Amino acid sequence: xxxxxxxNILGREFFARPTLTVARALLGQRLVRQLNGELLAGRIVETxxxxxxDDTACHAHKGRTARTEVMFGSPGVAYVYLIYGIHxxxxxxxxxxxxxxxxxxxxxxxxxxQETMRQRRPxxxxxxxxxxxxxxxxxxFGIDRRLNGWEVTKGQQLWLEAGQSLSEVEVATxxxxxxxxxxxxDRQVTWRFWIQDNEFVSPTR
DNA sequence: GCAATGATGCACT
DNA sequence: GTGCATCATTGCG
Numbered sequence: 121x122x123x124x125x126x127x128n129i130l131g132r133e134f135f136a137r138p139t140l141t142v143a144r145a146l147l148g149q150r151l152v153r154q155l156n157g158e159l160l161a162g163r164i165v166e167t168x169x170x171x172x173x174d175d176t177a178c179h180a181h182k183g184r185t186a187r188t189e190v191m192f193g194s195p196g197v198a199y200v201y202l203i204y205g206i207h208x209x210x211x212x213x214x215x216x217x218x219x220x221x222x223x224x225x226x227x228x229x230x231x232x233x234q235e236t237m238r239q240r241r242p243x244x245x246x247x248x249x250x251x252x253x254x255x256x257x258x259x260x261f262g263i264d265r266r267l268n269g270w271e272v273t274k275g276q277q278l279w280l281e282a283g284q285s286l287s288e289v290e291v292a293t294x295x296x297x298x299x300x301x302x303x304x305x306d307r308q309v310t311w312r313f314w315i316q317d318n319e320f321v322s323p324t325r
Numbered sequence: 326g327c328a329a330t331g332a333t334g335c336a337c338t
Numbered sequence: 339g340t341g342c343a344t345c346a347t348t349g350c351g
Contacts, residue, residue: 206332253344
């Protein structure tokens with residue numbers, strides 16, 4: 121096993137593709153966080169796509185604001201925001217500069233640094249509960265808005281590495297969750313992707 | 326096991 | 339002031 125200094129890091133071109141392609145391709149890849157001299161890593165098992173100004177579930181559909189600015193920028197940049205006053209959400213910007221789109225990382229399978237993740241999560245958490253939701257994984261990985269606008273292609277602080285590739289049968293799709301405010305058509309599209317039968321996929325409400 | 330609820334910060338009419 | 343791309347806790351059984 122090589123240390124993480126190899127060039128497995130996913131580059132800008134990985135994210136400069138159609139958002140659905142990226143959302144699907146991110147399944148099975150490694151999310152890596154370097155924090156206080158320690159390495160935390162997880163395998164991505166669930167994602168959601170938010171695509172463009174016409175997607176009423178996408179934050180950018182109301183236009184370009186201070187909050188959504190990074191979504192309009194370069195692919196391969198982290199879009200991190202706070203929701204419900206409590207939870208951070210990690211997205212990676214996709215497509216071309218000027219077109220607002222991103223992939224939300226919804227769940228990972230903890231691979232390295234589980235003890236540190238556990239310290240950041242409530243004491244009663246099971247292994248599954250460390251990272252089986254978008255807010256939970258951000259807390260476990262120490263990800264907050266300070267990383268908003270961070271380039272994840274540099275291999276520092278926060279980045280993604282190539283993992284295993286998955287066959288089609290391992291991937292499931294369905295509607296996105298938590299977007300009751302969006303237009304019915306946008307609520308129906310199956311822009312959520314997950315690894316079938318994986319225990320770290322977030323519980324659906 | 327499940328449903329209901331409160332927490333909490335910030336962007337934006 | 340309103341409403342979130344959620345989660346932990348409580349109260350049930």
